[in-house]
């Protein structure tokens with residue numbers, strides 16, 4: 001016990017030294033903090049002590065939606081949000097999360113009458129995600145718990161199967177849709193099944209005829225969608241998604257009372273890893289980012305196009321294969337881009353313009369991809385020249401920490 005106290009005393013001495021250094025440094029290299037991509041304003045700047053950044057507790061955590069109280073007699077800050085109660089006492093090397101002790105590598109401090117707390121430890125105790133951007137001396141806190149990523153995926157932009165389908169179900173449903181383009185709606189009944197072979201309930205019934213056997217070797221059906229993959233004909237396509245190690249999408253067309261399996265030269269057309277199958281408006285499907293076709297950081301993998309009776313696969317290996325398309329949203333996680341608004345695009349000249357602005361991928365909503373650039377020697381560097389829905393044009397580049 002005595003030994004520990006001695007170490008604590010040494011640590012305090014050591015920190016007092018470090019603190020002096022930090023304050024001198026702070027003039028030049030101030031750490032900033034964002035909460036959910038909104039900058040926090042400080043009347044006492046954050047300080048780095050022993051590699052740990054201490055921030056004014058109230059400024060950061062109130063912006064994160066927490067309630068912060070300071071109890072003067074016990075010198076204890078209490079941060080409360082939802083089911084989280086974190087208490088931290090000035091100088092203590094332990095904080096408490098809902099009564100449970102958590103060791104602190106750096107205790108809380110008081111600087112210029114502001115209670116300064118180790119931001120990462122507290123934020124993580126609240127299940128916030130904390131990302132350190134050394135390039136900008138920036139701490140990014142996301143209250144949804146998803147860390148910001150340095151490199152953003154373009155989530156293809158196209159609509160998801162669920163969005164695009166005229167009828168979509170992952171349970172059971174009845175629906176009337178003209179599948180074959182003859183002007184009369186077919187009556188369709190769908191029921192998902194964990195085991196098609198032993199389950200007596202038909203998966204697919206069209207106009208009172210059971211087409212389950214016509215689905216082929218499907219064993220476990222998760223969902224069904226009816227989409228129009230080919231805008232040039234009047235028929236609809238049926239997509240059955242099969243459970244298994246991967247979600248596999250299989251494609252069918254209903255014509256003259258017959259359910260046809262769309263096939264390519266290798267057999268029935270199917271797309272593995274189709275859990276987030278995406279569609280464009282013109283008959284393209286793109287497999288999920290996590291799918292087998294996923295090729296690199298920005299370009300999302302395989303493109304499939306309906307060619308008559310078969311589904312052809314086209315690898316989207318070049319970024320320019322998606323120029324001119326309307327894209328929407330990006331990846332669901334916290335993704336940041338540098339953004340530079342400009343009416344004229346100079347390909348390849350935005351690498352160093354990294355402090356112009358930052359936009360969260362989810363705030364891009366919908367945009368049109370006009371042009372872009374990839375550095376052949378550094379495939380992680382990509383520029384996209386985009387037009388936003390309000391007509392503004394901008395270059396976005398991956399946010400690099």
Ligand SMILES: [Ca+2]
Pocket residue numbers: 177178179180181182183184185186
């Ligand atoms: Ca019909």
